Amino acid sequence: MKLLKKTSRTYFIISASAFIVAGVIIYFVVSFILEEELNENLRSDIKSISRTIEKDKSIPHYYPFVEVKKVNWQSPGPYRVIDTLIFDKKEKEEIPFRQISSVKSIQGETYLIVVRDALIEKSDLLMIIGIAIGLVFVLLNITLYLINRKLSLEIWKPFYNTLDKLKKFSPDDPVFNLTEESEIDEFTEMRNTLESLTSKVISDYQSLKRFSEDASHEIQTPLAVIQSKLETLVQYPDLTNDQAELIKSAYTSVQRISKLTQTLLLLTKIGNYQFPEKVQVNLTDLLEEKVNLFEDHIKSKSLIIEKEIEPGFFLETNFFLAESMLMNLIGNAVKHSGKNGIIIIRLLNNSLEISNSGSPLSVPSEKIFERFFKADILTGSHGLGLAIVKEICKLNKWEVTYLYLNDQHKFIVQF
Amino acid sequence: MKILIIEDEKDLVETMKNYLGSEGFLCEKATSWFEAEDSLSVYNYDIIILDLTLPGGDGLDLIKLIKERNKDAGLLIVSAKNSIDDKIKGLDMGADDYISKPFHLAELNSRIKSLARRRHYEGSNEIVFNEIKINVESNEVSVNGEKLDLTKKEYEILLYFMVNKNKLITRESIAEHAWGDSISYADNFDFVYSHIKNLRKKIGQKKGKNYLHNFYGIGYKFSD
Numbered sequence: 001m002k003l004l005k006k007t008s009r010t011y012f013i014i015s016a017s018a019f020i021v022a023g024v025i026i027y028f029v030v031s032f033i034l035e036e037e038l039n040e041n042l043r044s045d046i047k048s049i050s051r052t053i054e055k056d057k058s059i060p061h062y063y064p065f066v067e068v069k070k071v072n073w074q075s076p077g078p079y080r081v082i083d084t085l086i087f088d089k090k091e092k093e094e095i096p097f098r099q100i101s102s103v104k105s106i107q108g109e110t111y112l113i114v115v116r117d118a119l120i121e122k123s124d125l126l127m128i129i130g131i132a133i134g135l136v137f138v139l140l141n142i143t144l145y146l147i148n149r150k151l152s153l154e155i156w157k158p159f160y161n162t163l164d165k166l167k168k169f170s171p172d173d174p175v176f177n178l179t180e181e182s183e184i185d186e187f188t189e190m191r192n193t194l195e196s197l198t199s200k201v202i203s204d205y206q207s208l209k210r211f212s213e214d215a216s217h218e219i220q221t222p223l224a225v226i227q228s229k230l231e232t233l234v235q236y237p238d239l240t241n242d243q244a245e246l247i248k249s250a251y252t253s254v255q256r257i258s259k260l261t262q263t264l265l266l267l268t269k270i271g272n273y274q275f276p277e278k279v280q281v282n283l284t285d286l287l288e289e290k291v292n293l294f295e296d297h298i299k300s301k302s303l304i305i306e307k308e309i310e311p312g313f314f315l316e317t318n319f320f321l322a323e324s325m326l327m328n329l330i331g332n333a334v335k336h337s338g339k340n341g342i343i344i345i346r347l348l349n350n351s352l353e354i355s356n357s358g359s360p361l362s363v364p365s366e367k368i369f370e371r372f373f374k375a376d377i378l379t380g381s382h383g384l385g386l387a388i389v390k391e392i393c394k395l396n397k398w399e400v401t402y403l404y405l406n407d408q409h410k411f412i413v414q415f
Numbered sequence: 416m417k418i419l420i421i422e423d424e425k426d427l428v429e430t431m432k433n434y435l436g437s438e439g440f441l442c443e444k445a446t447s448w449f450e451a452e453d454s455l456s457v458y459n460y461d462i463i464i465l466d467l468t469l470p471g472g473d474g475l476d477l478i479k480l481i482k483e484r485n486k487d488a489g490l491l492i493v494s495a496k497n498s499i500d501d502k503i504k505g506l507d508m509g510a511d512d513y514i515s516k517p518f519h520l521a522e523l524n525s526r527i528k529s530l531a532r533r534r535h536y537e538g539s540n541e542i543v544f545n546e547i548k549i550n551v552e553s554n555e556v557s558v559n560g561e562k563l564d565l566t567k568k569e570y571e572i573l574l575y576f577m578v579n580k581n582k583l584i585t586r587e588s589i590a591e592h593a594w595g596d597s598i599s600y601a602d603n604f605d606f607v608y609s610h611i612k613n614l615r616k617k618i619g620q621k622k623g624k625n626y627l628h629n630f631y632g633i634g635y636k637f638s639d
Binding site: 217218220221223224225226227228229231232234235239241244245247248251252254255258259293294296297299300327330331332334335 | 424426427430431433434468495515516517518519520521568582583585587588594595596597599600601602605606609610630631632633634
């Protein structure tokens with residue numbers, strides 16, 4: 001539920017209850033005051049009627065408002081107040097009246113003076129109060145809604161700005177900062193808290209990345225020692241076959257770690273934006289050149305290469321990364337096609353497609369760009385090549401997709 | 416031929432010294448920035464191998480020093496940072512070649528020899544092993560005086576073997592030397608074997624002896 005809706009609803013519910021209570025109180029107070037006023041008037045009417053009788057000797061009679069009777073058998077007494085119903089001929093209904101009667105002795109005569117006045121009908125009073133309160137209530141809620149809306153547009157603006165920024169937050173972003181300070185303390189506090197949170201996330205992420213970079217660097221030197229020692233060891237003339245076998249497998253493993261750390265280092269560097277220099281890369285030539293590097297691979301597996309390469313296709317990007325992406329895509333296609341397989345290379349209409357024949361993946365295809373993803377167990381495959389392709393495309397805002405169509409694994413890069 | 420190896424990893428520096436020593440180079444080592452500075456101010460070297468990540472100072476600064484004090488020396492940069500930046504910076508500042516860690520000793524040796532050849536011209540553009548002769552200037556190979564037609568890869572492999580003669584060279588080292596990065600996408604070393612087989616066959620056709628010996632499946636040795 002939106003904040004505006006929620007506050008409006010709360011205001012509505014609370015003010016509605018308050019107005020109902022207020023309405024009841026007003027009703028009772030008003031009817032009490034009105035009755036008091038009525039009684040007061042009626043009493044003073046009795047007094048003025050008494051005076052009229054005394055002065056004019058005439059007995060006034062206005063039914064149903066004033067009735068005076070001579071009642072000499074009664075002795076004077078106090079006011080009697082009762083409510084009574086009197087049939088109104090015009091309106092053809094019974095109307096409630098307040099009646100006050102009093103027995104008075106005026107100049108030796110005893111009179112019963114009855115005065116009446118119509119009471120305001122309870123339902124009428126209720127309706128009037130209800131309408132008045134209802135109007136005020138509607139007016140109040142409209143005003144509140146308008147104030148609320150204005151507030152949420154103006155005062156909440158920094159909040160929504162911050163929210164928008166946060167939605168786009170990525171620890172990768174080198175220039176992330178939140179919006180300018182707001183004049184509202186709560187928002188400033190929230191912004192400050194978020195800023196310290198995001199800067200912590202960014203710095204943790206950066207140090208993690210620096211760590212992988214440093215670790216990869218540090219691993220290279222001991223690896224160089226191991227590799228050179230093994231290469232020296234195999235120079236000894238009287239190695240037995242068993243010893244040689246041990247050296248060989250140790251050596252192969254060193255090579256694998258070395259490739260792996262180099263590749264991880266590359267991935268980290270791409271993530272760290274360490275390839276900022278951009279040039280106009282002739283992708284057509286670069287692609288042809290890289291395909292030629294695989295000439296022997298292609299020959300030894302008897303692969304068929306179908307090329308459709310647009311001449312003079314230029315791309316503004318980092319040369320090394322473009323090279324690396326092509327090597328990984330072509331290398332991947334070569335590696336994963338079986339003997340006599342078909343590789344299709346297309347560079348047309350601002351997109352590059354490199355595909356190779358093969359049976360479908362046994363694992364979900366979304367995983368293909370994940371680090372250490374291996375579709376099959378091939379020696380020497382570290383499962384990072386496509387992750388590198390993905391990173392390079394992400395960095396350059398190119399779109400890379402994988403699909404399996406007509407027995408072909410297709411990788412399409414949309415520039 | 417005198418070489419200065421500037422490298423802080425003592426284990427590695429010893430192995431490099433021994434390997435290059437057995438190839439007839441006179442090697443000295445410096446394991447820190449200051450030692451390197453000392454050696455450079457006192458002696459002259461033909462070739463300097465410099466590790467860019469040195470304790471005590473930036474390796475790139477040392478290049479300036481080398482260029483001041485020993486400007487005729489061939490300079491090979493070694494770095495654990497397989498970084499393009501360092502490579503470009505180093506080469507811009509006058510380094511002759513760049514090799515990244517971990518490297519194959521045979522590759523290091525081949526780079527050093529090529530540097531040495533470029534430095535000292537007298538007769539050094541020919542590499543001879545018995546009846547096989549390579550002219551590195553014209554890229555021509557002859558066996559018993561007869562010209563041998565080789566593909567580019569076969570030529571590179573033969574040259575690699577001949578500069579590392581009598582040493583066991585691993586398959587990985589040969590493959591990386593001839594095929595570069597693309598080799599990591601191969602399922603196996605089949606085409607390394609087939610190139611070596613062809614090389615043997617071509618040399619045999621010109622009545623050359625078979626000097627290429629397989630050792631334990633680890634690699635090959637080019638020897639009598």
